[in-house]
Amino acid sequence: MALENPDVKEAYNDIPVRKALAAQLKTVRKAMQLTQQDIALKTGIKKQNISRIENGLGSPNFSTLNRYAAALGGSFVFQLNH
Template sequence: MPKNENLEFVSFDDYLAEQMTDPEFARAYARTQEQKQLLATLRNHRTQLHLTQQDIADKTGIKAQNISRLERGLSRPSLETITRYAQALGGSIVFQSQH
């Protein structure tokens, strides 16, 4: 295989900036970031309430291993699952317009 002498290192930030010029990519990235933020908020509230993943599992009927996967971003939870998790924390999911 011929060696390409023109290869250069591209940082993730530079790569991301380039990809963000694509409107479809930018929208998908924004959705992913919002989802990650929501899951982090749920996890943070759980820990502030001194609840374990097993506590949430017991309150929601969702397996503890699935709570773990949800919190780590390894699954795409349904709205039903997120709602049950929020309710187990004494909260709810609310739409907030940015306009």
């Protein structure tokens, strides 16, 4: 089974977090009445990649997500729950 592979399992477990971050970015972008093209121009990230991020496709790294957040005038705050 693929999930027995630690790397696959880790990537699989990251999916909900990435989708939640992407949904939050999209919500804020729309609230600010910005287009995906606006974000692409501000970040240097291709518009099609902005779309992929917002739709939960692919696996953007932290730097990419941080650039997107910065284009919205924001940043991410992480909290460790134990």
